[in-house]
Amino acid sequence: xxGLLLTPGQYASLWxxxxxxxxxLLWSFALxxxxxxxxxxxxxxxxxxxxxxxxxxxxxxxxxxxIVLLFWFAFALPILLDIxxxxxxxxxxxxxxxxxxxxxxxxxxxxxxxxxxGQHEATTALNLSGFxxxxxxxxxxxxxxxxxxxxxxxxxxxxxxxxxSLVGLRDLAFSAEILRTARTQMEVPIGVPELFINVxxxxxxxxxxxxxxxxxxxxxxxxxxxxxxxxRAVDVSGGAAAPATAPGDATGGT
Amino acid sequence: xxxxxxxxxxxxxxxAAVPAVRMRExxxxxxxxxxxxxxxxxxxxxxxxxxxxxxxSGKTTILRVIMTLERPDSGTIEVGGRHxxxxxxxxxxxxxxxxxIRQVRAxxxxxFQHFNLFPHLSAxxxxxxxxIKAQGRSKDDANQTALELLDKxxxxxHANHTPGQLSGGQKQRVAIARSLAxxxxxxxxxxxxxxxxPELVGDVLEVLRDIAExxxxxxMLVTHEMGFAREVADRLVMFDSGRIIEEGRPREILADxxxxxxxxxxxxxxxH
Amino acid sequence: xxxxTGSPGSAPPTPPPDQPGGLRLGGVRVTWRSAxxxxxxxAALAVVVRFGGGSQRFETRVFRxxxxxxxxxxxxxxxxxxxxxxxxxxxxxxxxxxxAVVIGLVLALLRRSRLRVLRWPTxxxxxxxxxxxxxxxxxFLFYGLPRITAIPEPxxxxxxxxxxxxxxxxxxxxxxxxxxxxxxxxxxxGQWEAATAMNLGPVATWSQVVLPQAIPNVLPALGNFLxxxxxxxxxxxxxxxxxxxxxxxxxxxxxxxxxxLFTLIGxxxxxxxxxxxxxxxxxxxxxxxxxx
Numbered sequence: 001x002x003g004l005l006l007t008p009g010q011y012a013s014l015w016x017x018x019x020x021x022x023x024x025l026l027w028s029f030a031l032x033x034x035x036x037x038x039x040x041x042x043x044x045x046x047x048x049x050x051x052x053x054x055x056x057x058x059x060x061x062x063x064x065x066x067i068v069l070l071f072w073f074a075f076a077l078p079i080l081l082d083i084x085x086x087x088x089x090x091x092x093x094x095x096x097x098x099x100x101x102x103x104x105x106x107x108x109x110x111x112x113x114x115x116x117x118g119q120h121e122a123t124t125a126l127n128l129s130g131f132x133x134x135x136x137x138x139x140x141x142x143x144x145x146x147x148x149x150x151x152x153x154x155x156x157x158x159x160x161x162x163x164x165s166l167v168g169l170r171d172l173a174f175s176a177e178i179l180r181t182a183r184t185q186m187e188v189p190i191g192v193p194e195l196f197i198n199v200x201x202x203x204x205x206x207x208x209x210x211x212x213x214x215x216x217x218x219x220x221x222x223x224x225x226x227x228x229x230x231x232r233a234v235d236v237s238g239g240a241a242a243p244a245t246a247p248g249d250a251t252g253g254t
Numbered sequence: 255x256x257x258x259x260x261x262x263x264x265x266x267x268x269x270a271a272v273p274a275v276r277m278r279e280x281x282x283x284x285x286x287x288x289x290x291x292x293x294x295x296x297x298x299x300x301x302x303x304x305x306x307x308x309x310x311s312g313k314t315t316i317l318r319v320i321m322t323l324e325r326p327d328s329g330t331i332e333v334g335g336r337h338x339x340x341x342x343x344x345x346x347x348x349x350x351x352x353x354x355i356r357q358v359r360a361x362x363x364x365x366f367q368h369f370n371l372f373p374h375l376s377a378x379x380x381x382x383x384x385x386i387k388a389q390g391r392s393k394d395d396a397n398q399t400a401l402e403l404l405d406k407x408x409x410x411x412h413a414n415h416t417p418g419q420l421s422g423g424q425k426q427r428v429a430i431a432r433s434l435a436x437x438x439x440x441x442x443x444x445x446x447x448x449x450x451x452p453e454l455v456g457d458v459l460e461v462l463r464d465i466a467e468x469x470x471x472x473x474m475l476v477t478h479e480m481g482f483a484r485e486v487a488d489r490l491v492m493f494d495s496g497r498i499i500e501e502g503r504p505r506e507i508l509a510d511x512x513x514x515x516x517x518x519x520x521x522x523x524x525x526h
Numbered sequence: 527x528x529x530x531t532g533s534p535g536s537a538p539p540t541p542p543p544d545q546p547g548g549l550r551l552g553g554v555r556v557t558w559r560s561a562x563x564x565x566x567x568x569a570a571l572a573v574v575v576r577f578g579g580g581s582q583r584f585e586t587r588v589f590r591x592x593x594x595x596x597x598x599x600x601x602x603x604x605x606x607x608x609x610x611x612x613x614x615x616x617x618x619x620x621x622x623x624x625x626a627v628v629i630g631l632v633l634a635l636l637r638r639s640r641l642r643v644l645r646w647p648t649x650x651x652x653x654x655x656x657x658x659x660x661x662x663x664x665x666f667l668f669y670g671l672p673r674i675t676a677i678p679e680p681x682x683x684x685x686x687x688x689x690x691x692x693x694x695x696x697x698x699x700x701x702x703x704x705x706x707x708x709x710x711x712x713x714x715x716g717q718w719e720a721a722t723a724m725n726l727g728p729v730a731t732w733s734q735v736v737l738p739q740a741i742p743n744v745l746p747a748l749g750n751f752l753x754x755x756x757x758x759x760x761x762x763x764x765x766x767x768x769x770x771x772x773x774x775x776x777x778x779x780x781x782x783x784x785x786x787l788f789t790l791i792g793x794x795x796x797x798x799x800x801x802x803x804x805x806x807x808x809x810x811x812x813x814x815x816x817x818x
Contacts, residue, residue: 063799064792065757067771072792075784080596118370121323125364125433126384127356136383140374155657162659166764173662180669193670200658200666207657 004194010179017175018202024089024161024171025206028096029154035101036150040108041134054105061102067163070095074167092164100157107149111142144221151214155207162203172199272335274299274440274472275320280329282315289315290326291496299334299439302466302473304483304504307493308519313476316493317442320474321364322355333358334439360388363438367445369429371417377404377428378413381435389436396435403431407461423454430461441465443475455479462486478523484508492516567624590783601786604777608790611773612798618687618759618769622694623752629695630702637707655700660758664693668765690762698755702748709744710736746810753802757795770794 006014042054061069073095078086115138123133165174176199183190275297282290289312297303307313318324320331322338330347331338338358340347350358371380381400385391391399404410407427417425426446433441443462447455459482465471466486477483483490483504490504492513500513511517588603636648655663672683684692713736721731763771770791778784 059800059803060796063796063803065760065795067758067760067763068774068788068792068795071771071774071784072788075778076788079785082595116370118366118368119372121321122366122370122372124323124359125321125362125366125370126436127360127388128384129356129388132387136375136387137372141372159657159659162661163761165661173659173665176662176665180665192673193666196662196666196670199662200654203658203662204654211657 004197006190006194006198010190010195013179014172014175014199014202017170017172018206020170021158021161021172022206024092024096024164024169025154025158027093028100028157028161031093031097032100032104032153032157033150035097036104036108039101039105040112043105043109044112058102058105061098062106066095066099066160067166069099070163070167073098088164088167088169092161092167092169096157096160096164099160100153103153103156104150107146107153108142111145112138114145115141144218147214147218147221151211151218154210154214158203158206158210172202271298273297273332274301274334275474276330276332277316277320278330280319280331281327282312282319282324283327288496290319290329293329293496293498295491295498297440297472297474299472300469302475302486302488303491304475304477304487304489305491305493306476306478306480306483306519306523311494312496313493314444317364317444317474317476320440321362321442322359323364333361360436361439362442363433363436363440364442364444365426365430365433365446367449369417369422369425369449371425371429371432373417376414376416377409377420380417380428381432384432384436399435400431403434404428406434406464407431408457421454422450423457426450426458427461430458430465434465438471440472440474443473443477445476445478447477447479480508480520480523492519494519567628589781590786596789597783597786600781600783601790604787604790607773607777608770608794611768611770612794614687614767615756615759615762615769618690618694618762618767619752619756621687621691622759623698623755625691625695626698626702626751626755627748629699630706633699633703634706634710637703638710652700652703655697656704660693660697661761661764663697664689664761664765667693686762686765686767689765690759690767694755694759697758698751701751701754705744705747705751706740708747709740712743713739742813746806746813749802749806749809753799753806756799756802760791 039054039057042050043058045051045054064072070092073091074088077091078084119137119141120133123137128137161171162173164171165177168174170178176195179190179195180192183192273296275295277293277295280290280293281288293316295316305313305316315324319326320333320338326339330340336358337347337350338355339350341350341354342348371377372383375383378397378400381403382393382396385396385399386393401410401413404413407430409424409427409431412420412424412428417428420428426449430446446462447458450458459479462473462475462482463486466473475483475487487504489501490507491498492500492507492511492515494515500507500511500516507516508520511520588600590597590600633648633652636644637652639645639648667684668686668689671677674682717735717739718731721735726735760769760771762769763775766772774784774787774791778787781787
């Protein structure tokens with residue numbers, strides 16, 4: 001093992017896989033977020049059928065192994081629905097997104113439950129409709145609770161994308177397998193341990209990027225709670241000029 | 255006070271004046287604990303009713319069933335002559351749809367013991383939220399009203415502060431402004447000074463006094479501030495174990511309580 | 527020696543540099559009982575690695591009726607084969623998890639070590655393993671590691687099943703270590719101080735005071751990881767472990783009936799994971815009650 005680096009050509013080959021992996025991640029994430037919100041809210045619905053349906057969804061997609069889910073979506077579902085050969089990418093995104101939605105729904109549900117009861121009551125007293133309650137009062141307060149576990153969940157989905165190599169998509173893990181099996185025909189034979197260490201490091205870097213992005217977002221969201229200045233502030237002149245900082249008597253009540 | 259067109263929607267009898275709130279045989283129990291026991295209560299438009307009673311007597315529940323925060327087990331409630339939980343279909347009263355409840359509930363506002371301000375919104379946004387989102391008013395219009403209300407409660411310069419930057423008394427004044435913003439005909443005040451430090455109570459009571467003096471809002475207050483009750487209330491209602499055991503003019507009841515439990519309650523409250 | 531990180535309720539902060547209460551590596555002898563547990567787990571593991579898995583043959587020869595959309599009869603005919611495959615998946619799960627529990631404890635203690643040269647690489651290792659796919663880790667262990675000739679052969683060349691067990695053990699060991707860490711952090715500071723006031727040594731402090739309080743808090747998390755490991759065990763398919771995925775995939779390509787076979791293993795999965803998740807939630811609630 002002299003040196004852990006691969007040749008530029010080999011990195012170029014892995015780079016093709018990275019692009020597929022990132023694409024799969026983004027699409028699955030988008031689908032997963034939507035499903036998390038929809039089913040997380042449905043779990044708390046007053047309608048018993050909506051609640052029951054959401055519970056079934058959550059238990060089903062958390063209970064099945066994601067690799068089994070992926071194979072089922074890729075090979076069984078098309079036969080069941082008789083839809084010929086659908087795009088593997090689409091089926092993989094559906095499987096990964098649905099999987100994320102199952103876990104995400106529980107996160108959303110827990111975060112909404114963590115919003116104090118008085119906040120829900122205030123929305124009733126102000127006669128806000130269901131949509132406005134969620135959009136303007138509940139979600140903004142649930143978001144800081146949702147973000148950290150969602151960051152972890154997104155990393156789990158990144159790890160999950162590696163499974164698509166087993167159904168023949170040319171993601172990062174698959175690209176590594178291509179290099180490994182073709183190594184005997186290479187001018188510079190590739191070292192198998194080095195190859196996989198490189199691939200692991202690439203996944204690690206991707207995960208760190210996800211984690212960094214989420215932390216940044218968390219900081220932005222939390223900052224909005226503390227200080228409110230700039231474009232959202234209204235002009236209060238007409239009375240006394242607004243003091244730049246909280247006045248001395250603002251010591252927080254109960 | 256009550257709009258005449260609402261009469262068609264569900265007046266029960268041939269009363270000349272439609273009460274702002276009418277409760278009939280309202281029952282509510284939490285498990286074995288009966289908190290409202292065949293409650294009858296009428297409140298006239300513009301009337302100011304103070305409800306007193308020992309803690310756990312269910313007096314807060316009266317306000318909460320009117321605000322639809324708790325559903326009564328049985329009985330009927332009307333607000334401005336319209337049934338809150340029921341709709342008239344032919345000759346029968348049917349359980350109301352959510353849409354109907356929302357419509358009637360729009361005439362009711364509530365201020366909470368623990369303020370329940372939205373921590374992620376500024377004072378001004380807290381006040382303007384319901385006018386914009388529940389009443390469909392324009393943003394400029396709602397902000398203008400919100401600023402006027404903040405003026406009224408003496409907090410204009412705090413418009414851009416979040417609840418976390420306000421003291422307890424300031425929070426409660428913002429909360430009062432918030433529920434005034436939708437101009438409800440009936441305002442419910444649930445122990446609005448109980449969570450405040452004693453020196454902050456005065457400002458909040460001052461605001462309540464102003465609302466009372468304007469005289470156009472029907473007010474139902476649960477409070478332990480007997481001095482305030484004597485000064486502001488048209489009627490004092492003593493409530494215990496799910497029932498009204500005594501009611502009348504505050505001066506008379508405070509000076510000469512008839513019921514023995516009213517006597518012991520007042521003695522305990524006035525002792526400190 | 528009353529210094530510790532444990533602040534109740536909060537996420538465990540990184541240990542302060544000087545921490546006499548922290549365990550040195552000798553700390554594996556925390557108690558006789560736990561030592562016994564470790565030995566039992568490793569023995570079970572050895573038995574599985576030596577005798578388990580391997581010679582699975584899926585010999586049912588039933589073909590699906592081409593005229594129906596979903597052939598239930600066909601699916602049920604393959605249940606016995608499925609159960610044989612499930613047994614292999616079980617072995618991998620149990621073996622991997624037994625290993626994970628031990629590795630997790632070691633990593634947790636290393637992370638609390640007073641030596642930075644132990645603490646930092648351990649923290650990095652845990653983070654690295656947790657944020658990379660188990661599948662690629664399997665490939666590394668199965669295809670890469672045997673080629674590193676600097677390592678003596680028994681430590682780098684393993685059977686498929688053994689590779690899967692080790693990969694699961696390391697992967698979930700990293701998850702478990704975080705759970706242990708949180709559990710240890712949840713023991714109130716006053717408990718450490720009381721132990722100091724009673725002049726208990728580090729071994730007695732850990733075995734008599736800290737771990738008995740920390741472990742009940744950790745159990746639900748460990749249960750979750752057990753279920754998660756069970757759901758990841760079919761990945762062994764990628765390195766030819768003859769578990770449920772291997773069964774479904776090879777049989778599907780022989781009988782051209784992927785619908786029935788993948789549905790079968792999906793249902794089989796639910797039949798195990800739903801009840802276990804349910805039991806786990808009850809356990810969690812009971813522990814919750816006892817604590818209040």
